[in-house]
Amino acid sequence: MASKFYAIVIGAGTGTGSAAARRFAKSYPVVLMARSPASYQDCVDGINSSGGKAVGVNADAADPASLKAAFDRIRDELLPGHQLAAAVYNVGANFKRAPFLESKVEDFDGSVAGNARGFFLFAQQTIPLLLESVDASPAYPPTLLITGATASMRGAANCAGFSAGMVARRAIGQSLAREFGPKGVHVAHAVIDGVIDIPRTKAYGNINGGVEDGKLDPDAIAESYWHLHTQHRSAFTQELDLRPYVEKF
Amino acid sequence: MASKFYAIVIGAGTGTGSAAARRFAKSYPVVLMARSPASYQDCVDGINSSGGKAVGVNADAADPASLKAAFDRIRDELLPGHQLAAAVYNVGANFKRAPFLESKVEDFDGSVAGNARGFFLFAQQTIPLLLESVDASPAYPPTLLITGATASMRGAANCAGFSAGMVARRAIGQSLAREFGPKGVHVAHAVIDGVIDIPRTKAYGNINGGVEDGKLDPDAIAESYWHLHTQHRSAFTQELDLRPYVEKF
Amino acid sequence: MASKFYAIVIGAGTGTGSAAARRFAKSYPVVLMARSPASYQDCVDGINSSGGKAVGVNADAADPASLKAAFDRIRDELLPGHQLAAAVYNVGANFKRAPFLESKVEDFDGSVAGNARGFFLFAQQTIPLLLESVDASPAYPPTLLITGATASMRGAANCAGFSAGMVARRAIGQSLAREFGPKGVHVAHAVIDGVIDIPRTKAYGNINGGVEDGKLDPDAIAESYWHLHTQHRSAFTQELDLRPYVEKF
Amino acid sequence: MASKFYAIVIGAGTGTGSAAARRFAKSYPVVLMARSPASYQDCVDGINSSGGKAVGVNADAADPASLKAAFDRIRDELLPGHQLAAAVYNVGANFKRAPFLESKVEDFDGSVAGNARGFFLFAQQTIPLLLESVDASPAYPPTLLITGATASMRGAANCAGFSAGMVARRAIGQSLAREFGPKGVHVAHAVIDGVIDIPRTKAYGNINGGVEDGKLDPDAIAESYWHLHTQHRSAFTQELDLRPYVEKF
Numbered sequence: 001m002a003s004k005f006y007a008i009v010i011g012a013g014t015g016t017g018s019a020a021a022r023r024f025a026k027s028y029p030v031v032l033m034a035r036s037p038a039s040y041q042d043c044v045d046g047i048n049s050s051g052g053k054a055v056g057v058n059a060d061a062a063d064p065a066s067l068k069a070a071f072d073r074i075r076d077e078l079l080p081g082h083q084l085a086a087a088v089y090n091v092g093a094n095f096k097r098a099p100f101l102e103s104k105v106e107d108f109d110g111s112v113a114g115n116a117r118g119f120f121l122f123a124q125q126t127i128p129l130l131l132e133s134v135d136a137s138p139a140y141p142p143t144l145l146i147t148g149a150t151a152s153m154r155g156a157a158n159c160a161g162f163s164a165g166m167v168a169r170r171a172i173g174q175s176l177a178r179e180f181g182p183k184g185v186h187v188a189h190a191v192i193d194g195v196i197d198i199p200r201t202k203a204y205g206n207i208n209g210g211v212e213d214g215k216l217d218p219d220a221i222a223e224s225y226w227h228l229h230t231q232h233r234s235a236f237t238q239e240l241d242l243r244p245y246v247e248k249f
Numbered sequence: 250m251a252s253k254f255y256a257i258v259i260g261a262g263t264g265t266g267s268a269a270a271r272r273f274a275k276s277y278p279v280v281l282m283a284r285s286p287a288s289y290q291d292c293v294d295g296i297n298s299s300g301g302k303a304v305g306v307n308a309d310a311a312d313p314a315s316l317k318a319a320f321d322r323i324r325d326e327l328l329p330g331h332q333l334a335a336a337v338y339n340v341g342a343n344f345k346r347a348p349f350l351e352s353k354v355e356d357f358d359g360s361v362a363g364n365a366r367g368f369f370l371f372a373q374q375t376i377p378l379l380l381e382s383v384d385a386s387p388a389y390p391p392t393l394l395i396t397g398a399t400a401s402m403r404g405a406a407n408c409a410g411f412s413a414g415m416v417a418r419r420a421i422g423q424s425l426a427r428e429f430g431p432k433g434v435h436v437a438h439a440v441i442d443g444v445i446d447i448p449r450t451k452a453y454g455n456i457n458g459g460v461e462d463g464k465l466d467p468d469a470i471a472e473s474y475w476h477l478h479t480q481h482r483s484a485f486t487q488e489l490d491l492r493p494y495v496e497k498f
Numbered sequence: 499m500a501s502k503f504y505a506i507v508i509g510a511g512t513g514t515g516s517a518a519a520r521r522f523a524k525s526y527p528v529v530l531m532a533r534s535p536a537s538y539q540d541c542v543d544g545i546n547s548s549g550g551k552a553v554g555v556n557a558d559a560a561d562p563a564s565l566k567a568a569f570d571r572i573r574d575e576l577l578p579g580h581q582l583a584a585a586v587y588n589v590g591a592n593f594k595r596a597p598f599l600e601s602k603v604e605d606f607d608g609s610v611a612g613n614a615r616g617f618f619l620f621a622q623q624t625i626p627l628l629l630e631s632v633d634a635s636p637a638y639p640p641t642l643l644i645t646g647a648t649a650s651m652r653g654a655a656n657c658a659g660f661s662a663g664m665v666a667r668r669a670i671g672q673s674l675a676r677e678f679g680p681k682g683v684h685v686a687h688a689v690i691d692g693v694i695d696i697p698r699t700k701a702y703g704n705i706n707g708g709v710e711d712g713k714l715d716p717d718a719i720a721e722s723y724w725h726l727h728t729q730h731r732s733a734f735t736q737e738l739d740l741r742p743y744v745e746k747f
Numbered sequence: 748m749a750s751k752f753y754a755i756v757i758g759a760g761t762g763t764g765s766a767a768a769r770r771f772a773k774s775y776p777v778v779l780m781a782r783s784p785a786s787y788q789d790c791v792d793g794i795n796s797s798g799g800k801a802v803g804v805n806a807d808a809a810d811p812a813s814l815k816a817a818f819d820r821i822r823d824e825l826l827p828g829h830q831l832a833a834a835v836y837n838v839g840a841n842f843k844r845a846p847f848l849e850s851k852v853e854d855f856d857g858s859v860a861g862n863a864r865g866f867f868l869f870a871q872q873t874i875p876l877l878l879e880s881v882d883a884s885p886a887y888p889p890t891l892l893i894t895g896a897t898a899s900m901r902g903a904a905n906c907a908g909f910s911a912g913m914v915a916r917r918a919i920g921q922s923l924a925r926e927f928g929p930k931g932v933h934v935a936h937a938v939i940d941g942v943i944d945i946p947r948t949k950a951y952g953n954i955n956g957g958v959e960d961g962k963l964d965p966d967a968i969a970e971s972y973w974h975l976h977t978q979h980r981s982a983f984t985q986e987l988d989l990r991p992y993v994e995k996f
Contacts (some may be wrong), residue, residue: 371682427746430743430744431743431744470731472725472733473725479721480722482713482743483715483718483743486722486739487741490736491733491735491736492733492734492736493681493732493734494731494732494734496679497676498676498735
């Protein structure tokens with residue numbers, strides 16, 4: 001762990017975010033970002049108590065000032081002299097299903113803010129750092145990873161607002177991959193197609209008939225994130241899907 | 250023209266919007282909406298002077314109050330007792346290409362506001378009216394048409410903000426098609442893949458080598474919009490592409 | 499009907515083929531091709547007795563010699579001096595669902611032969627004729643239309659062989675559109691996503707809950723085929739979908 | 748290497764096939780299949796001389812009898828008592844670009860035979876073996892991997908025959924993923940979008956401007972194949988793309 005590189009996970013409160021943080025913490029100090037310590041503190045403590053290094057930072061992805069302050073703190077205070085190896089955008093905002101005529105434009109606004117605008121802003125903070133890392137002899141190409149969902153691929157009925165934000169996020173990622181891939185930064189999007197196995201979804205007993213492994217194990221998702229990070233620059237993946245073996249698609 | 254049905258085109262200032270208005274005016278009174286009369290007045294006058302009926306209404310799609318006021322005016326003042334046969338969302342906002350690190354979040358915001366949020370709001374105004382029309386023995390299924398672009402399909406390099414808005418708009422359309430198709434409302438998205446032949450693009454002499462018909466004729470686009478409107482409900486198109494015969498794709 | 503142009507429909511026995519023949523017969527003499535008169539004779543008679551002009555020709559799309567003989571007959575005997583305005587590939591071969599391990603490679607072979615190889619051969623006969631027509635002042639750009647299906651878009655479970663042929667047919671069409679579009683030939687693919695309302699499917703009472711117009715009306719499909727044919731070359735559609743308003747997608 | 752599991756790579760002569768064989772040989776005995784020893788012998792020898800275990804078997808994927816004989820030999824003679832952990836379909840047939848009207852139907856036939864029919868037949872041999880392995884406590888879910896290409900995604904101009912075979916192969920893979928995923932067999936397709944760095948392509952100096960890593964390193968591809976094999980069944984990838992960082996897409 002003598003590396004001067006580090007990783008960031010924003011949206012660190014969910015299963016995927018925590019799992020990604022733990023996985024990347026095997027190789028890098030990790031910064032966990034979320035709007036409040038309630039989301040990241042347990043994971044930060046867990047990493048630190050098991051031999052890794054983690055710090056938590058409050059930040060609201062959709063608020064440019066909050067985000068900038070968080071990155072300034074990392075640079076000046078938390079990990080001075082370090083370079084960014086990998087950044088994971090895992091914020092999930094405003095998932096809900098509702099008939100369109102019962103939806104509010106605030107549903108749309110909330111989804112776009114957290115799912116797309118936040119990613120735009122996060123990328124504006126992280127891309128310059130990742131570009132700097134390209135020249136710093138990193139073990140793996142500097143990487144920006146994006147958590148997607150089924151709703152990133154199409155607009156399902158009763159899901160207009162959430163989809164709007166998620167497809168926008170994916171398109172931003174495609175745009176960044178095309179612009180910054182040739183400069184050595186790997187931008188990849190993972191389409192999580194299924195229910196993730198986290199405390200909040202434990203009660204969803206009927207998912208895929210309740211069979212074992214019918215929900216996505218966050219640690220399994222994190223293994224694929226790590227694989228994406230370690231890909232050689234001659235063979236970058238821009239997008240992959242991840243779904244339980246029993247999931248219909 | 251004894252019909253009690255009418256059509257609306259919002260974003261009526263561009264070539265496609267004006268052409269759609271003229272095409273639908275062959276069968277319906279048409280309302281043209283844009284932020285200022287400068288956008289729609291010529292087209293309104295042209296339709297009225299050639300035997301059709303058109304009115305112009307100021308409205309900003311991204312502003313709920315402005316939009317609601319415009320629809321109230323149509324109902325109470327401009328076309329009382331009429332029913333909505335077709336609505337065309339043709340607003341195009343904030344198209345620009347720029348390196349991502351020179352882009353501002355305002356580019357993203359402007360694209361999302363006009364290209365997606367405005368469509369969300371326009372749909373919330375028009376879907377209830379179109380649903381009412383289903384039961385009013387219209388000649389053709391009530392239709393909501395959406396103008397898309399190449400950027401609706403993927404995020405190109407240097408185009409993150411514009412794509413974000415356009416893919417979001419497309420996803421909202423897919424969601425609406427899935428929810429309201431079964432209720433008899435036809436929601437269709439046209440992917441305009443090429444440069445449209447309008448005054449502003451006359452100078453783009455090198456498009457497709459400057460060959461004749463190398464840019465999309467707005468009237469040709471409008472013919473396909475009209476065809477979409479007239480499709481039988483047993484054979485709705487949700488999406489088609491439109492591009493010049495010489496366009497690379 | 500003084501036109502020296504004509505249209506061909508191959509796979510003329512099904513609802514879509516017959517309906518397309520009838521629609522195009524409003525403007526052109528039409529050649530119906532199928533493997534035996536049993537498929538096309540009723541439709542030929544119907545067109546001729548209602549003021550149009552139609553001839554039937556036996557041909558097996560997957561057999562190059564049979565196909566060439568049919569085109570020679572058209573040129574030398576049936577419609578000498580005429581030029582091809584539109585050709586429709588509507589052959590449907592070997593649709594079946596079966597568990598993969600109960601499938602035979604013959605299922606794959608039959609699907610590929612009729613759905614893709616036949617189209618390849620049909621295109622090799624028709625593209626040269628359509629290219630000639632480009633210079634013959636046709637009313638509309640010479641057109642090659644392809645009937646596709648849900649299975650043209652992805653491989654569903656228990657549908658490997660049929661999908662293999664259908665996706666291959668679509669890809670050939672895309673390739674032709676890209677090569678011959680710039681030369682003035684319009685190649686378009688229609689994804690028919692649903693059950694077509696023909697005698698054979700009358701018994702499928704439960705399709706979309708048995709609601710009216712829950713199956714595709716072949717005449718409605720044919721209207722969209724005609725629209726594709728009449729599109730201006732500045733605004734060609736390469737692909738559209740067609741599905742009943744109540745169809746899930 | 749006490750494992751009773753083994754892996755097969757067919758189309759083992761190319762860079763990707765050999766690299767996959769070497770990668771899987773770190774964990775399993777590997778069978779390399781190709782039409783002649785000239786394709787696989789060097790790789791077999793290399794694996795055996797560096798501590799792995801490999802055998803070569805002649806087989807023509809498009810010939811059912813040849814394929815069956817090869818699998819019988821593996822079972823009875825080469826690796827009796829072993830179970831199949833992973834199978835890689837890497838046959839590449841008939842890649843060529845040619846104007847459509849200069850193409851022969853034999854180009855289509857050759858592509859379909861090697862790229863799609865061969866995969867259909869290979870899957871009919873391997874799926875039953877992979878299903879048996881599901882219950883044999885393998886370290887990772889039994890896996891069927893498919894090498895795809897840009898032409899698997901769409902039909903480019905001058906590429907109809909090759910695309911036909913490649914899109915068909917992809918669709919078969921999708922169908923198998925949907926049918927056998929729920930039974931525990933992982934079927935995944937890798938879209939190789941770029942030129943692979945093998946002896947035959949060394950001369951292509953101008954690929955991506957000749958920059959370092961502008962062609963795909965076969966060993967990098969193989970790492971992603973191994974990752975796909977090791978994915979937990981709660982998070983299977985069905986498809987990923989792989990392309991050089993400088994590749995346009």
